Amino acid sequence: MSSGAVRIASIVVITIAALAFGWLALAALVAESGPGETLVVTESDEISEDLVVIGRSTEVVGHVRGGVLALGGDVTVIGSVDGDVAAIGGSVIQKSGSHISGDVLIVGGHYKPDSNSRCRGDGTETVVMAGSGQQLRDFFSNPTRELLVPEIDRNYLGWRVAAALSSFLLAIILVAIAPAQVSRASERLSADALRIGAIGFIGTLAGTVLVGLSLVALPGPFSAVISGLLLLAVIVIQLFGRVVAYFLVGRWLQRRIFGERSRSQSVALLLGVLALALLGSLPVVGALLVFAIFILSIGLVLTIPATPDSAAAATD
DSSP: OOHHHHHHHHHHHHHHHHHHHHHHHHHHHHSOOSOOOOEEEOTTOEEOSOEEEESSOEEEOSEESSOEEEESSOEEESSEESSOEEEESSOEEEOTTOEEOSOEEEESSOEEEOTTOOOBOTTOOEEEEOSOHHHHHHHHHSHHHHHHSOOOSHHHHHHHHHHHHHHHHHHHHHHHHOHHHHHHHHHHHHHOHHHHHHHHHHHHHHHHHHHHHHHHHSOHHHHHHHHHHHHHHHHHHHHHHHHHHHHHHHHHHHHHHHOTTOOOHHHHHHHHHHHHHHHHTSTTHHHHHHHHHHHHHHHHHHTOOSSHHHHHHHHO
């Protein structure tokens, strides 16, 4: 395939990715926020597996043989739950005559059992971590919107500053460990970002489908091991891609501000971290930046040349 055809194909793929992101952002921004209608497990219902509810509260009047997890809502138990009960951004309310055989985990809420009843299994534990309950509830009511347009307050700004400092330290460590790899990757990204992004987007879609099919087909223990390994691989890939982005953006700013004679890698990384942290704090732009760095990181890994010589030839 000629270079012109590759460029056209890359433009088409990146355009599709941009349109998909724009559609997702628009749908999230116009969607109504707030808690949804309460999910009720009626007295005649018996659920034989775990129950996971996002963005609304749950009321268990019947019997759940597995566990119950509510993200952004309360769990009210009137009947019985054989497994654990957890509420992230909500409370667990247990009525008289109900029974929870497993543990209770609450983040951003409270545990409210009726006082004069034996409603728990023997040897079970209750873990309650109060604080940030309303923020968690708001987040799970419309996660995409909260990611695109976060509420900018002191907690958010403090988190952004801490994230920028930790990113700078991790970038310094990674560049010290693998300076040549980071430099070559930044050169490849600078020379052909469009093709790398297109390959990263296609690779992400294909990888998601293949991983989903393999996890469904494989037995449970193998699926758990593969999921853990894939999660670790994605974290490492994203860390490498983010450092490359810091280095590339920082180098560009360094040359514009200090001239060609300034070649300090630490200064370049600091400028890159500050620039991307500032952009990442903007509504919608921050989410777009995360999306772009994700697919570029995947693309960088998928386009690693077989030998350093081939990388130099590709750059030339």
